Amino acid sequence: MPLLxxxxxxxxxxxxxxxxxxxxxxxxxxxxxxxxxxSVRKYSEPASLPVTYWGTTANDVDAEIIYRFxxxxxxxxxxxxxxxxxxxxxxxxxxxxxxxxxxxxNWEVLVPWTARGPTSQTLSFGSPLSPxxxxxxxxxxxxxxxxxxxxxxxxxNTSHSMSQWARTPTFGLEDxxxxxxxxxxxxxxxxxxxxxxLAAVLCLAAGRVGAAPTF
Numbered sequence: 001m002p003l004l005x006x007x008x009x010x011x012x013x014x015x016x017x018x019x020x021x022x023x024x025x026x027x028x029x030x031x032x033x034x035x036x037x038x039s040v041r042k043y044s045e046p047a048s049l050p051v052t053y054w055g056t057t058a059n060d061v062d063a064e065i066i067y068r069f070x071x072x073x074x075x076x077x078x079x080x081x082x083x084x085x086x087x088x089x090x091x092x093x094x095x096x097x098x099x100x101x102x103x104x105x106n107w108e109v110l111v112p113w114t115a116r117g118p119t120s121q122t123l124s125f126g127s128p129l130s131p132x133x134x135x136x137x138x139x140x141x142x143x144x145x146x147x148x149x150x151x152x153x154x155x156x157n158t159s160h161s162m163s164q165w166a167r168t169p170t171f172g173l174e175d176x177x178x179x180x181x182x183x184x185x186x187x188x189x190x191x192x193x194x195x196x197x198l199a200a201v202l203c204l205a206a207g208r209v210g211a212a213p214t215f
Contacts, residue, residue: 014076014186014187014188015187015188016184016185017072017186018071018184019184020183022166022180022181023168023177023178023180024052024168025042025165025180030181034066035066035068035145036065037054038062038064039063040055040056040057040063040064040165041055041057042054042055043160043161045160051167051168052167052168053165053180054150055150055157055160055161055163056162057157057161059152059153062150063149063163065148066104066145066146066147068143069144069183070143071143071187072142073187074187075142075143075185075186075187076139077134078133078138078139078144078185079133079184080110080125080131080134080146080183081124081132081179081181082111082125082126082148082181083122083125083165083166083167083180084097084150084163084164084165084167085120085122086123086150086164087164089119092154092155092156092162093152093154093162094150094161094162095116096111096123096148097149098110098111098123098125098146098148099148100145100146101147103141103143104145107145107147108137110135111124131183144185146183150163151163166180166181
């Protein structure tokens, strides 16, 4: 009977294919993956540690900031930390949400809009030290889009905005030095199948290439 040669499948592990983070919106790398913006700008409120963020420039519209991450390979896992801060001062207030997409067209909510609440709210996907796991529905493609949507009502949009993206904390230097945004994407390469060529080498070592077993 002929010798049956089976391919050998090598085990593979996930590798990090993209990693990006920044600690305030004015950092040099904060716009590295910025894809588009609409009705937003950067703010810096004076303080002993300046409060920085992206905020709205107009009221009663959905202001957007969109990032596009394209590692050039299939994305099989990922984590994200993103934060929005809407405020409510009674006569002026803000709303905010965070979204994700595989193609930049079809979006799913990661952090939903919330009802008007306390004077200030912090809404986030994950945290600086424990980023959230991206849902499977955003995986399997070669790119991921992350979008912050801000909306304000009667906001001055001069010295400050009532809805903010990637706001720096104001609790102290230790918090100030934490990331305000981070994303890590991983990929598992296609399994490597060692086919007939490797099998032939293995058989050669055994002295069995092209030979049927002898009984």
